[in-house]
Amino acid sequence: MFATFTAADLEALRALIPGRVFDGKAINEDYFHDELGTAFGVPDALVRVLSTTEVSQVMKYAFGHNLPVVVRGSGTGLVGGSVAVCGGIMLDTSLMKKVLELDEDNLTVTVQSGMLLMELAEYCNNHGYQYCPDPGEKSATIGGNISTNAGGMRAMKYGVTRDAVRSITVVLPDGDVQTFGSKVVKNSSGYDLKDLIIGSEGTLGIVTEAVLKIIPKPEYSVSILVPFSTMNDAISAVPRIIRAQVTPVATEYMSQDVILFAEEYLGRKFPTHASEAYLLLSFDGNTAEAVRHDMEAIADLCLENGALDVFLIDTEERSASVWSARGAFLEAIKSSTDQMDECDVVVPRSRVAEFIMYTHTVASEVGLRIPSFGHAGDGNLHIYLCRDGLADSEWERRKSLAFSKMYDTARTMGGQVSGEHGIGLDKKSYLRSALGERQIELMRGIKAVFDPKGILNPGKVI
16 A cells, blocks of 8 residues: 655764654654554654745655655543554654744734643743633643544533634645644634634644634632532532533543542642542632622532532632642543543533443443542543553453444434544444444545545544
8 A cells, every 4th residue: 555664764864864863773662652552563663854845845755755754742642543553754843842833912812833732831831811611631742632632621612623724734645735724713714624623633634733722811710519319419410510500611520430549649648538539620700809709609509419629729828739630530540440542532511420420330230440530510531440459351352342332322322422532443343333324434535535545644534
């Protein structure tokens, strides 16, 4: 299908990008897998790019010589999406970290795609603004967030990555550079190619720059931690919160066992871990009175619906403690076992409690430990299957059975395979079962239009 990568290809790339092309043992093994490590592949060449122009030059060469290309940012993905399973060229965008423009009249910031989410958040904060998407993995790149349409903890009020992207600069597989979208707020000018690229996991084009929507930083914010006797009680309160005339910034759920993992992993105590289940909610606004009104309304609602208490998180120290623990849940669970895999399922918000309870049934039926946490406010659940020392064959058997049960049930509830982590290599079969062959066929047609040679991130998504 693809040409064999040769020494001549390596020298040609080194002539295009002097000093930043590596091969063989000069490529760190971290590039062979992503964060979860379920997929493995070795690129023939690693190219560390600095600009749209350099990406274009490499893609023109790859297209002309029929070489596969995979784009990688920080490698924090969980589905094998940035792994070079066909060898070829890996484009590392992690050096592309520049802020290109802060447009305070149009409330946008333009950045290169290799900027980390935490770097963008700090930049915006220092200038009195907020970039609203807030995925838990703060060391992910903006390009990675765009490629999976990452959501995060503020999605309930502010939306997901797609809602914050005004335009993107994209290098197509043949090296052509296009800008999709613009700074305008409304646009009904033909097919929305920008939104087609967002969430395509690097299979249609390479995002090198993005114009992102920002807002003035809210003056006040506060969080509450709400314990419940059972997970069912906690999650059952969420639909009532959604129906209230208040929109929290975030509505997260977490279980006692995950909190204990985080305490051990971080080496510091959570404000409380005595209860089986918790909701963590945050509120923001421009007046202290409005924020406190919203917080108190939801606190009272939770108490009316079975909450055992309400802990106010109103200082920087307390907030940092609670939210840093929430951000560490993935790594904490990962450290509690020898291997894990994830079900990044999303279901209608009205079915969240039912689905979480079902995961407990699955854990019992297949004999796996399956901790979870997630965004109760938007139905995106992060459910982890822990190996805990099982032999290879037994781990694969139980894992496959658990995934099939959970994805089948999610589909009957009107859910989907992935809320924000994408499909990559690992979840392709589940996507096909969820969408059916006709929709997969349409996606293949789109892929063929953008990438007729199939060189860009081959083997992923479809």
